[in-house]
Structure formats: C-alpha cells, structure tokens
Amino acid sequence: MDYILHLAILVIIYAILGLSLNLVVGYTGLLASGHAAFYGIGAYATAILTASLGVNFFVSMAAGIIASAGAAFLIGAVLSRFDGDYYALVSLGFNVIIYSVFLNWQGLTRGPLGIPGVPRPALFGIEFSSGVFFLALAAFFLALSFLAARFVARSSFGRVLKSIREDEKAIQVFGYNTVYFKLAIFVISAGMAAVAGSLLSSYITFVDPSSFTVMESVFILAIIIFGGLSSLKGSVVGALVLVLLPEALRFAGFPQSLAAQMRQGVYGLFLIALMLYRPQGLFGEFKL
C-alpha cells in the first residue's frame, strides 16, 4: 500500500512539472530545457525555510513560488530574446548554473550533503504526515495546477502563445511584443514548477542537488513529448507512464537495481519509437 502511495505521489509531482513545462514548450513552442532549475528552487525554498527556520510548509511553498518566478523573470529576460535551438541551449545553460549554485552555495544549501529533516506539511493542527494525507494534499495541488494551466491555455493570452509557436514574426506585426508574452509564460511555468519542488522536499523530507540536474529536465521534457505537446491531459498521462514504467519493468522480472538503471534507457527507446510512429505524442495535437 505504501508503495502504491509512494508511486502515486511521484506521479503527481511529475504531472505538475509536466503541466507547467508544457505551457512553455507545447503551447509557446520554446524548447525550455532547464525546468529542473525551478523545480529545485521550490524544493530548496521549502527545505531551507521549514527545516532550518521552522516556517510553515504552505508559507515556504509561497516563498518558493515567488523565488522561482523571480529567478525565471531574470533568466527569462535574457532567454526571451532567443528562439529555436538557441532557446534550448541557453535554457540548458541556466539549468547548469542553478545546479552549481545548489551544489556550491554551502552556507545556504549545505552543498552535496543536502538538507535533511524537512518536515511534512501541517495546517491548523492537521499534519499531512501519513501517506494518504500527503497524497490528498498533492492531488489538491495537482488539481489547482491543472486548473491554472487550463485557464492560461484557454485565455486570449494562450492563443497568442500558440501563434508565437506558429510564427513569431507574423504575430508581432499584429501588435504583440512577443518578448513580454514569452517572459510571462516562463515566469508562470517556473512558479508552478516550484509547487512540485515544495511537495518533493517535504515528501522525501530531504533535498540535495542531484535531483535537479539537466538529466531531470530532460526527463520532464520526455514526459510532455510522450504525453503530447500542448495537451494538458497528455502531461498527466505522460507522467503516469514514464514514472511507472521502470516499476513495471521490475515486475517484469528485472532485478530492482537493474530496473532503476534501465529507466533512462527504456524511456529513451520509448521516445524514439513514439517519435517515429506518433510524433505529436499520445494526446498532442501539435508538433514542435
């Protein structure tokens, strides 16, 4: 039972990451390859504020959202001047920078040792310490993220984002300063990723830099490419499949240690097969 709860919580965390990244990659067509940076900022905000300073989890999450959105604002101000392959490379570069901040700012993050003893959330005397409670809380935040993403996607703003993906120069001629739109969605997306980060560090009760590498960003990208670009449902299903896949491999008779190592190889193969036969992903309507 605990095992299933554990997987469900992980699926939810990755679904939130997928939803948030899909707003940038799927809807706006910007191949943001550094999403783990903002996931990490949310996680560290919660770990530092709750474990070291005793701040309430929900306050720490709000702080994480603000910190992550603020970082995205600064990074996005540079990034939004790029498009295409350059956008991908520059965003990847920022992921590496933030990762090395996690690793090297030992006074704040304890570097590679990580921050242990992150408490589970509590609100009005209710502690979300048991798996079921935490699952409910995580599901609540997933629902919130889904509604927020849907609100953005269905707004006029969302339509402008799609037109940027289709032809940025053409939409500019109709009066949109696209840099602001690209920046805005990047900031919104980073804020949502911080929610997932907060949940992770409180759930695992520990945070260290190894969770926020470029590989992690690629994994989140894989989720949405698999599930379908600019499909919110696809982001959730993508998380479900790619998180559960290595577990399924374990039940298929592979030893546990091998299954874990095979995760990357198998999702790589999965993606290659998918791109060959269904390049828009499971539920995607659009191709990058």
Added chain:
Amino acid sequence: MTKTDAILKTRNLTKQFDGVRAVDDLSISIAKGKVTSVIGPNGSGKTTLTNVLSGLASIDGGSVVLHSVALKKIRPFDMPSYGMTRTFQEVRLFEQMPVLDNVLVVLTERSVFGALFERHGAFHEKQAEEALKKVGLWEKRNEPASTLSYGQRKLLEIARVLALSAGRQTDIILLDEPFAGLFPKMVKTVSSIVKALRDEGRTVVLIEHNMDLIRELSDHVIVMDSGKFLAEGRAAEVLERRDVIEAYLGE
C-alpha cells in the same frame, strides 16, 4: 497629389543586404484614402519595402514618415499603433491553429495581463465572423489553417487584416501580392474587398504583377526598378511609358 494628403512617405529610404541596395534612396508618397500600387520587375525591392515599412527589416538610411512623424526605426509590434497592417507574399498563417483562431488572435488585448483576463470574447467573435464571411471561410472556421488550399490561405490572410482593420482603425493596409495564385472567383472576391476598403476611406498599398488588376484597382501607380524610384502616375499613363516597359522586358 498635394503633400498634405500623403499619409505615408519614405524619405531617401535605403535598405542593404550584404552590400546590395534592395531599396535605394527611395522617396515616395502614399495618398490617404487611395489605392496605390507599387509595381516593378522581380527583385526591384517591393517586398523589401513592405518589410521595412512593417519593421521586419531595419532602416539603413533615410526615414519613413507616418502621419507626419519621421521614423528611423520601426518595431514590428508597433505597426497597428501606427495604424498599419499587412499581408505577406509568402503566406504566413498560424498553421496548426483553427481558421477562427487565426483571426481572433489579432483582435485580443495587446498586453499580457489584458490578454490573460480578457472578458469581451463574444465581441471579438462577431468581428472575426464578419471578416471570415467576407472572404467565404466562415464554414471552415474550425479546421486547422494548414488544411486550407493555397487560395484559401491567401484569403485567410486578408480576413486577418480585415478584422484588425475594422476593429482598430488601422487605415493603412499593405497587401503584398494578394492575387498571386488565386482562382478567378477568388480574384473577384479580393478585388471587391480592395474596392470596399477604399470606399471606406482606407489607404491601400498594393504590390501586384497583374497589369489588368493594377489598371482596374489603382488610383496611383509607383514603379520601382533595382530598389530605386522609376516612375509614378495614373496606371494608364505609367504602364505605357517606354522606360517602364523596358524595365519589365529587361527582367
């Protein structure tokens, strides 16, 4: 034409690409409320001129005068605020979006927050519907733009411009070869749209190759050759001129 009714002028406008002057010291005036055709052989700089006017190519020398304001720099997203809109010679639609969204997207709030929390969607839908009905694409509104035929794609570009122009008083409309590749029936639709725009008092800058259409639609014709001004006047006169004919024959 007196100077006072010029709504759009270029003063010694120059644009270079790798040392080649695509637009070379060009000074022309576009009269308000008229259809002005800009013609010239391929490579004479007509499309470069529209790209400079719409901010997609920078100004290397001279200036563009819009509503009596001299501009050395035009940013593409400032175009509607200068009262200007355009179509593209190489059709540029939002391919993977429905036909209706291709029009709606030019009507919404320009600011991030405005667009995010916009409330007057029905009003815009009415405008988009009118524009799509004018070009006969209303029935296709839910299909992705990529499924349209070449002619329909050009019509959708025109619908986009019509919708924007109706809602925002963009009174200068640049049409870059709107008739190229159209079936005769579509040509009729577009030429009656151009006439209707003029009758509403809008300024149309038409880039076109078809001489019959130029004669039919233009109040004034400007001829360009190798990026330079060659001639201007009424269509009937200009198209008879020996230097104009030679420029075309020398192509």
